[in-house]
Every structure is written in C-alpha cells, then in structure tokens.
Amino acid sequence: MTEATPLQPQRCPKCGAPAELVKAGSRRLWVQCSRHPDKGNCNTIGAQADNKKEAIHNWNRLK
Numbered sequence: 001m002t003e004a005t006p007l008q009p010q011r012c013p014k015c016g017a018p019a020e021l022v023k024a025g026s027r028r029l030w031v032q033c034s035r036h037p038d039k040g041n042c043n044t045i046g047a048q049a050d051n052k053k054e055a056i057h058n059w060n061r062l063k
C-alpha cells in the first residue's frame with residue numbers, strides 16, 4: 001500500500017483563514033496562517049520540519 005492520500009493543511013485553528021506552506025530551503029518547511037503578520041494579524045505557525053508531510057502534520061495538530 002502506498003500513502004496516496006495527499007495531506008491538506010486544515011484551516012487556521014485561531015482565525016479560520018487558509019493555511020499556507022512555507023518553504024525556506026530544500027529541507028526546511030513549515031505551515032503558517034495566511035494572515036501571518038505580513039498580511040494580517042494572526043501569528044499561528046506550525047513547527048518546522050524537513051518534509052512537507054511532517055510540516056502539515058505539525059500544523060494540523062495545533063488544534
């Protein structure tokens with residue numbers, strides 16, 4: 001069996017805005033609220049990970 005289910009970040013647990021995946025190099029990724037201080041006023045951010053799957057997992061368990 002392959003892990004075919006694509007992981008989707010859930011909406012921000014604080015403000016309900018869509019989340020966005022941030023990539024800062026090949027092995028540094030995290031998910032943050034799309035209303036992060038640049039564009040809004042929510043500072044919800046997931047723990048950094050070295051792959052997309054884990055970054056999304058870290059975000060989804062913030063709830």
Ligand SMILES: [Zn+2]
Nearest residue numbers: 012015033042
């Ligand atoms: Zn938010």
